[in-house]
Amino acid sequence: MTARPLLNRRLDGLGTTIFAQMTALAQRTGAINLGQGFPDTDGPQEVREAAVRALREGRGNQYPPGPGVPELRTAVAEHQRRFYGLDFDPDTQVLVTMGATEAVAAAMLALLERDDEVIAFEPYYDSYTACIAMAGARRVPLTLRAPDFRPDLDALREAITPRTRLLLLNSPHNPTGMVLTRDEAASIAELAVAHDLLVVTDEVYEHLVFEGEHHPLISLPGMRDRTVSISSAGKTFSFTGWKVGWVTGSAPLVAAVRTAKQYLTFVGSGPFQYAVAEALRLPDSHYTGLREDLRAKRDLLSTGLEQAGFTVHRPQGTYFVTADIRPLGEEDGAAFCLALPQRCGVVAVPTSVFYDDPEGGRSLVRFAFCKQDSVLNEAVKRLGRWGA
Numbered sequence: 183m184t185a186r187p188l189l190n191r192r193l194d195g196l197g198t199t200i201f202a203q204m205t206a207l208a209q210r211t212g213a214i215n216l217g218q219g220f221p222d223t224d225g226p227q228e229v230r231e232a233a234v235r236a237l238r239e240g241r242g243n244q245y246p247p248g249p250g251v252p253e254l255r256t257a258v259a260e261h262q263r264r265f266y267g268l269d270f271d272p273d274t275q276v277l278v279t280m281g282a283t284e285a286v287a288a289a290m291l292a293l294l295e296r297d298d299e300v301i302a303f304e305p306y307y308d309s310y311t312a313c314i315a316m317a318g319a320r321r322v323p324l325t326l327r328a329p330d331f332r333p334d335l336d337a338l339r340e341a342i343t344p345r346t347r348l349l350l351l352n353s354p355h356n357p358t359g360m361v362l363t364r365d366e367a368a369s370i371a372e373l374a375v376a377h378d379l380l381v382v383t384d385e386v387y388e389h390l391v392f393e394g395e396h397h398p399l400i401s402l403p404g405m406r407d408r409t410v411s412i413s414s415a416g417k418t419f420s421f422t423g424w425k426v427g428w429v430t431g432s433a434p435l436v437a438a439v440r441t442a443k444q445y446l447t448f449v450g451s452g453p454f455q456y457a458v459a460e461a462l463r464l465p466d467s468h469y470t471g472l473r474e475d476l477r478a479k480r481d482l483l484s485t486g487l488e489q490a491g492f493t494v495h496r497p498q499g500t501y502f503v504t505a506d507i508r509p510l511g512e513e514d515g516a517a518f519c520l521a522l523p524q525r526c527g528v529v530a531v532p533t534s535v536f537y538d539d540p541e542g543g544r545s546l547v548r549f550a551f552c553k554q555d556s557v558l559n560e561a562v563k564r565l566g567r568w569g570a
């Protein structure tokens with residue numbers, strides 16, 4: 183064997199995801215895991231039962247159709263009409279994926295040429311960095327800065343070059359909790375049209391908006407034929423392990439993403455696809471109930487963190503809150519998160535890992551609040567020990 187590294191250069195430095203690392207740390211230390219974002223209570227019982235029924239009745243136990251089962255594609259189209267007034271043809275304009283993660287990967291692999299530039303909000307969700315790299319393209323940050331993490335539209339204008347191919351946008355935004363306003367979305371759409379850019383929108387937290395509203399970019403003028411919208415059942419129905427996601431967009435864009443997707447997994451989550459079709463049709467009370475439940479949890483954890491001495495950036499959406507550790511006399515979020523399980527019995531994620539330049543989010547730490555109130559209360563009590 184030559185001395186050449188085994189891992190190709192595109193993946194150099196990606197290592198193990200921060201979420202896997204932090205969950206392993208929580209398991210090793212027995213600490214409360216507010217790191218990786220997954221609910222500690224499963225979603226609706228009737229949706230679980232729908233999955234069991236599908237499995238027993240032999241629906242989806244063998245390869246489902248590549249684009250997804252028709253029942254789910256139809257339910258996704260109905261959901262887009264019900265919440266956003268958008269019409270999609272379930273046969274040509276909807277694609278089912280293995281979670282939003284596969285949708286992002288397939289979109290990057292399908293739509294990018296080597297050395298294309300992709301502008302994305304920094305801090306980036308970790309898979310964006312990896313998928314842009316796997317596609318051989320280059321990421322260009324549009325940095326969201328504390329305290330309010332609004333996108334700087336002048337900076338976006340300046341970041342666009344003749345090599346820019348695509349905007350990869352996430353709103354509600356993980357990890358900051360920023361939700362694009364209608365005006366911001368409209369300005370971004372205008373820039374995309376003016377520079378003839380493709381746009382991929384990751385909308386997995388679309389139903390977790392506490393302030394303002396979710397505005398799908400694809401609904402804005404000139405965006406219909408240049409936007410790939412991505413979402414997933416993980417957050418909306420609290421089944422993150424099922425990995426059922428979907429893409430909606432124009433037929434040519436969906437066909438392009440489907441081409442790549444066929445060779446990633448071909449298909450997956452067979453019986454769960456039927457269950458998610460039923461989940462999407464749940465009454466409005468499911469969606470508002472989830473949002474109000476998480477709003478209360480956001481407030482519980484945010485207030486608790488404030489009382490423990492952090493500066494808290496209360497999110498407008500998602501189930502993550504970003505806190506600044508400087509009032510505790512600390513500077514380095516990564517060191518803080520490594521020490522936190524020992525000192526307080528809690529796990530969190532250092533936001534610096536989501537920046538090209540870790541200095542960008544050095545003193546910021548992300549806590550997940552999709553946990554039972556008793557767990558959040560205990561976590562808050564323990565966090566009070568840091569300064570004690």
Ligand code: PMP
Pocket residue numbers: 219280281282283284307352356384386413414415416422425426427
């Ligand atoms: N995008 C964002 C912004 C996320 O936070 C997550 C993770 N939860 C995903 C994509 C991945 O979604 P899925 O679990 O459906 O693959």
Ligand code: GLN
Pocket residue numbers: 199201202217218219220356
């Ligand atoms: N999206 C989840 C988070 O931000 C993690 C998903 C994963 O572990 N890949 O915590």
